[in-house]
Amino acid sequence: MHRTYSLRATRAPSAQDLQNPPPPVSSTKAGRFFGRGSLTHSIRRSTAGSFGPELARRLAVLVKMEKNVMRSMELVANERKEVAKQLSYWGEESDDDDVSDVTDKLGVLLYEMGELEDQSIDKYDQYRVTLKSIRNIEASVQPSRDRKQKITDQIAHLKYKEPNSPKIVVLEQELVRAEAESLVAEAQLSNITREKFKAAYNYLFDSIREHCEKQALIAGYSKALLELLDDTPVTPGEIRPAYDGYDASKQIIMDCESALRDWTIDQATVKPTLSIRRTDAGYVDENGEDWDATKEHDTHAKEDEPQHA
């Protein structure tokens, strides 16, 4: 959030940042040749599938499409920030003190939403990079499959043409080696795919949860800010009572700032309720064990317990 409680300043790292430091800036944010229009997007997407080994193509397309998503997210983030500035710029013009103050503070909060969106893009990039490593292992497994296939074909061919050629024996030994190699390759493929897949999406969903809860927080504080604006209608010529909300509005920004700064994933309040749990035996319902150790998938905070104890 902005130290000065207005639209210019530097930001301090939040508790969540300290818990796990933010990733490097997304690679998609640099190096544009054309604009970010959908033309580029469709080109990128359509070309992706047409190169590289068969096995890795679908994922290659997915990775490219994710790049499109990120480019679009960037657009939104940047435009949100501009909107925030324009809002406080508009309020500045109106000669009401309260409209001007509320819009300025609201601008700060909306700008912060844009900032959050910007950070979530960097996280999104980390997820995308992890997907790439799956694509790479897929690509590297292809040759060993091809080689195995090729040798098998050669043997079949020879057996048909000259059934008792000595080359057959040699080829069959080669085939055994190729099969061994391919066994290893397939095992690597399966292991790395699963490991990276889980890692990538767990990271993505955590970052989504962080982003969403923080945005919901900001929205809540923004609503509190709106309360400061007195909207009781006045009759012509009547003078509105002087605006006394400066301290309040600043306090709201500060509260919001500290709430965002202290937020960590463990404090996430939006939680799913699962009607089945996992046990070593398999999956049982309600009266079974917990889904897993972490409380995460345990219960849904929207149960009617008092949130405001």
Place this chain on the structure above:
Amino acid sequence: MHRTYSLRATRAPSAQDLQNPPPPVSSTKAGRFFGRGSLTHSIRRSTAGSFGPELARRLAVLVKMEKNVMRSMELVANERKEVAKQLSYWGEESDDDDVSDVTDKLGVLLYEMGELEDQSIDKYDQYRVTLKSIRNIEASVQPSRDRKQKITDQIAHLKYKEPNSPKIVVLEQELVRAEAESLVAEAQLSNITREKFKAAYNYLFDSIREHCEKQALIAGYSKALLELLDDTPVTPGEIRPAYDGYDASKQIIMDCESALRDWTIDQATVKPTLSIRRTDAGYVDENGEDWDATKEHDTHAKEDEPQHA
């Protein structure tokens, strides 16, 4: 969410939809002449300020910029959906049952995120339309200001040129009328601006809170889904235990579906903590009265009370 728990179906209205029905489809979704690139955006934005009465210009720009934001949000929403499809398409290719099942179900959830984003755009449009009505009243007040100014100038001019011309009296009577009219106009401006401003942003922030909490929910269920994927490494040649997660994965989707369907704004769990409260006397801290009647701005759910009672 998708009735078929796969990527094709129709959607049932959620509890929140029933509580307050969804707005009409956003007007920005139709009628594009160029692509949605930033070129169009910058044109739209730069032209906005240059027409219309002085008073309404800044807000006119803001409204146009919001349109840009919405166009970009659309891009993201659509691309998210495409990504979701591509993910389940990729999983389909992999010969593992569990990767294929998990990716397909994950696709459903990610697609739903796109759907939610799409709905939030329609809500965003409602907010934008309300801003427009402020812009319109601003524009309509301008003439009465101008008229008042013009008459004042005429009087000053006459008083200087022919101090005892009879026209001065007439003009002064006109001025009185003009002042009366402008008093009313200014009162209308102030009243409508405040009323619409609060309405617009309260609506916006509520829709943001809904969108964020629902997305966080989906992210939570998606993480539960990932748990189904067995990522214990296998040695070359070893066969993985058969995948038994079909019921579980389907159940997770159903749980997520019902959670989204039953969600209403009253159940929102992410709440701000305010260190100052509003009283009739003004603003006091902690030991003062409540901020306002609604529990909304009352306490922050991320206090360390057990979420899983």
